[in-house]
Amino acid sequence: MSHESDSAEAQLAGMFAIPGVGMAQTDPVTRRFLRVNAALCAIAGYSEAELLAMTVDQLNHPEDRELDRRTFESLFRGETGYQVEKRYLRKDGAVVWVRASGNVLRDARGRPVRAFAVIEDIGQRKRGEEQLRQSEARLALIFERALVGLSEIAADGRFLRANPELGRIVGRDPGELLRIGICDVTHPQDVPPSLAAAEQVLAHGGSATLEKRYLRPDGSVVVAQSSLTRLDPLDGEAPRLLAVTVDLTALRESEARLRVITDNMPALIGYHDRQQRYVWVNEEFSRFFGVPREALLGKTMRQWLQPHVYERLHPGVEAALRGARVRFEDKEPDKYGPGLHSWTEENYIPNLAPDGSVQGFFVLALDITARKRAEEALRASEARIRAIANLVPDLLWSNDPHGRADWFNRRWCDYTGQRESEALGDGWTAVVHPDDRFTAVARWRQALRQQQPLDNELRLRSRDGPYRWHLVRAEPQLDEDGRVVRWFGSATDIQAHRSARELLEQQVRERTRELRALLARVEHVQDEERRRIARELHDSLGQYLTSLGLAVGALTQQPLEPAARERLGTLNGLLQQVDRELDRIVFTLRPTALEDCGLGDGVAAYVGTWSELSGTPVDLVLHGLDGQRLPTPVETAVFRVIQEALNNVTKHAGATRVSVSLKRSRRQLLASIEDDGVGFEQESDGSHAAPGRASWGVLGMKERIEALGGHFVLESQPGVGTTVLLRVPLDGAVASSG
Known part of the structure; x- marks a missing residue:
């Protein structure tokens, strides 16, 4: 008997030495610890001595003491073992879950004398179970509150589970759905493809997505997108399907509204995939290309566009497919005729997937031809205004x-x-x-x-x-x-005006009233005579020319022989030439700008009128003439020389452009008149006249300048043009009163 006791004690000691498993021996009556191992000490957080001074109830969590006590008392009713999951309250206050499995040692009369327990730390398992419970609760909450329809479907098509959103989509209570199948809520025409998709997923796994119609009890139809995924079967269960159903009604209504908007926008709006195929386009695309939109869909940009157009757009397309937003202006030269270009503003917006990859790009192309033409017209107008402002x-x-x-x-x-x-x-x-x-x-x-x-x-x-x-x-x-x-x-x-006023006041003080009146009368008579002559030429001869022109015009409306009509045309041309010559003579008689404003303004006015009458552009440069007036003889002589030089250009040069420069320095006045006309050979003796030129006019110009002590030069070369140069000294010059 002693040998058996020693053997049992050795076995018990061996069990207490097993690492990682808590072992305890307790008094079945007082439930005080009699023996504990190191593993239990680690689980409970107490030392061996501390545990041996405690009871099991003291170590148990207060909420688990009654359960543990009832379980232990069952041993006194004859049960041979027990197992309970409970919580220990560690010394540091932490709670630890354990599973205690035990038995009792009885005496010869069957009374418990010792209790033995094996204690396992199940905290990690409990935490996993709690996380699983919370996860299942969250999933259940998500399932119930999801904004998409969710359901589990058996292999025979019966609903095993359905959330409220699916019930809303199909117009039925979720509980009612559990009594019917998927075919009962599907539009009859969509049942075959729905069953085929379900069978495909059940047989081969993966997933399938299809757009289908659901039939509500009230007869209304709802368009939705359903995605089917096979759920791995649980032990002993058949495979099932998870169906995710999205109500597309609002989307389709929104798409319809968007279609109306985009189809009525004055812009090309569309979408291209990565292969640059036309996936979707608005009605403006159809109008722009002159074909139904269906003819565009599926075609690539390279297939549809002309090569030179595609080459212009291609860099922007490639940039969009790399993920960049692209905006540029595209010009189609001569689309509406020579010089009439077409302009569009191209906008390419990449369509990015959640992972950042580019799925395709949207196109917004605006016809900005009218805006471009307006901008060009505005620039031209501004340039004209600036040119005028600078003149x-x-x-x-x-x-x-x-x-x-x-x-x-x-x-x-x-x-x-x-x-x-x-x-x-x-x-x-x-x-x-x-x-x-x-x-x-x-x-x-x-x-x-x-x-x-x-x-x-x-x-x-x-x-x-x-x-x-x-x-x-x-x-x-x-x-x-x-x-x-x-x-x-x-x-x-107004310096000249103020100077003239001051000078006039000085002259009034120095001269007599009679002299002033006489001078004024002379100037007045001279001006009136010029005005009278100009008026007579304009009114009398002008009226005759007008009447003659009307008569010639009336004759052209009559049936005439070709020869007579040709002579009549010649006569009409002569009349127009006479009319232009009359205008020139009238203008020559009345250089009012010279009299009123001075040499600079007088030359500018005459040059502008001459250019208009002759049709020859003039580059005019005036410098230093906006100050005090020059002496009247100087102004008159220089003006008449420029006038005569331009008249010679009109008569003889055949020029396409003329340059006139008039510059005043402190002591001299420089002028040049250049044309790009036919030119002429100068005489070997250095004279300036040549056959066909107005030799007396050139001599007159030379004499006017030399009479002022100036210098006159005329240079010409056949095929190059002619240049008139003059220089007039201003030393000691007395300014004109204007």
Whole structure:
């Protein structure tokens, strides 16, 4: 008996030494620990000595003590073993789940004398079970609250589970769906493809997606997209299907609305896949290409577009397929005829998948031909306006609504010597005379406040240093609501007028009233005589020419012999030539710009009129003539020379372009008249006349200049053109009174 006891004790000691498994021996009555191993100490978080001073109830979690006590008491009723899952309350306050399996040792009369237990730490399993429970709860919640229809379907088509959204889609309660099958809610025409998809997935796995119609109990039809996936069968169960159903009704309605919008937009809107195939296009595509949209779908851009068009668009397409948003303007030359181009604004927007890959790209192409033509017309108009602004003798500028200068013409820069950037904003005030600056700024601010035109006289510094009087005017430009959107201003050189006025006042003090009256009468008679002659030529001869022209025009409407009609045409041409010559003579008799404004303005006016009458462009350069007037003999002689030179160009040169330059320096006046006409051979003796040229006119020009102490040169070469050069000294010259 002693030997058996020793053997049992050895076995028990061996069990207590098993690592990782808690072992305990307790008193069945007091439930006090009698023996514990190291593994139990590690599980409970107490030392061996501490556990031997405790009972099982003290180690148990308070909520599990009653359960453990009832389980242990079952041993006293004769049961041979027990097993319970419970919680220990560790020394550090943490809770640990354990599974305790045990038995009792009984005496000869069957009474328990010792209890033995094996304790396993099941905390990790419990945590996994809790996570699984929470995951299942979340999945159940997702299943119930999903915004798409979810269902489990048996292999025979019966619904095993369905969420409320699927019930809403098919118009039935989820509980009702569990009593029917998929065929009962599918439109009859869509049952065969639905069954085929289900059988395919059940047999081979994977998934299938199809668009189908569901039939509601009220007879209405719902379009939806269903995706089927096979669920791996559980032990002893048949395979099932998971169906995800998306209601496409709102999508289809939205697509219909979008289709109406895109089909009525004045733009080409479409979608291309990665192979550049036309997947979807709006009606404007059909109108643009002149074919039904179905003819485009499935075709690639290279197949449909002309090669040269595709080559222009190809770089943008490739960039879009690399994931870049592309925007550029495409020009189709001469689409509407020679020089009439077509313009489109191309926008390519890549369609990116969730993983960032490019699935294709959207196209938005706008016809901007009208805008481009308007821009070109605007640029041309602005260029014309700038050219005109630079031709006028006045200094011109513009201001924003707040009065800040934002543009000046070339005359301003030529006169003041300022760069345009220096004059912008308030920089223009730097060239205003210091005595005039305060008043000028104050009146300008007053005009801005009152939004009224400005009219002021002030002195502006020239690039050479002297100040000259100018008449400054500024006008506001108003929008349709009466708000100022821009100001435009001009400064007219009135130095000559002020000088003339001062000189006249001096002459009034120095001369007698009779002399002034006589001079005025002489000037008046001379002017009136010129006016009378010009008027007689214009009114009398002009009327005769007009009447004759009307008569010739009337004859052309009559039936005539060819020879007579040819002679009549010749006569009509002669009449037009006489009319032009009459206009020239009238203009020559009345060089009013010379009399009123001076040599620079007089030449500019005459050159402009001559160019218009002759049809020959003129490059005119005037420099230094916006100051004090030149002596009258100088102005008259130089003007008449330029006049005669241009007349010779008209009569003899056959030129396509003429250049006139008139520059005044401090001590001399330089002028040149150049044409690109036929030219001529100069005489060997150095004279300037040649057959076919107006030799007396050339001599007259030479004599006028030499009479002033100047120098006159005429250079010509056949096929190259002719140049007239003159220089007049201004030393000691007395200015004209104007």
